[in-house]
Amino acid sequence: MKVSYSIPSLDFSAAGKASTEVKRLLGRLGYGQGLVKRIAVAMYEGEMNIAIHGGGGKAYIELEPDYVEIRLEDEGPGIADIGLALTEGWSTASEEVRSRGFGAGMGLPNMKRNADSMEIDSKPGAGTKVKMIFRLPSQPAA
Ligand SMILES: Nc1ncnc2c1ncn2[C@@H]1O[C@H](COP(=O)(O)OP(=O)(O)O)[C@@H](O)[C@H]1O
Ligand SMILES: [Mg+2]
Incomplete structure (x- = not known):
């Protein structure tokens, strides 16, 4: 099963909409609570990064028999130093964004912690x- 969502740029009223919908879908399909929570947290952070840093983009969710894949894609400014971006507390968020409670620099580290694997493909000017x-x-064998 595949689903996708468009994530608008800097629309704080829609913040977290896609990850909330994925959380509901997985819950309805009977995925375990712990797994659903990890996916929802990681996708929320990725969704907010697209909205705040990426100029808007798309989320693609693929449900496979033994894994869930989430791809988050934007055509924004890209990330110059991915290692630095993964550092806890490092953020380029503006004062305006911080005043709304975002920009703690914990999103990418949290995504990496919650996912079983994470790959970032990004270059300045080439999106993320x-x-x-x-x-x-x-599943135990029957
Ligand atoms: N999709 C993206 N496009 C461009 N830059 C990004 C993107 N996602 C993350 N970044 C960069 O990585 C930094 C760290 O991201 P993150 O850990 O989520 O912290 P925060 O979002 O609180 O700044 C951001 O401040 C930004 O500079
Ligand atoms: Mg973030």
């Missing part, structure tokens, strides 16, 4: 693609 994989617990 983040791919996260969440493995499903293996």
Whole structure:
């Protein structure tokens, strides 16, 4: 099963809409609570990064029998130093964004912690693609 969402730029009234919908969908499909929570937290952070830093973009969710894949893609300014961006507390968020309670610099570290694997593909001027994989617990053989 595949679903996708458009994430608008800097629309704080829509903040977290896509991740909330994915959380509901996974819950309805019977995914375990802990897994749903990890996916929702990581996707929320990625969604907010697209809205705040990426100029808007798309989220693609793919449900496979043994994993969930989430791809977050934008055509924004890109990230010059990915290692630095992954540092806890590092943020380029504006004062305006910080005054709304965002920009603590914990989003990417949190995404990495919650996902089983995460890849960032980004270059200045070439946008940003983040791919996260969440493995499903293996089913005992019948
Ligand atoms: N999609 C993106 N496009 C451009 N820059 C990004 C993107 N996502 C993250 N970044 C950069 O990485 C930094 C760290 O991101 P993050 O850990 O989520 O912290 P925060 O969003 O609170 O600044 C951001 O401040 C920004 O400079
Ligand atoms: Mg962030």
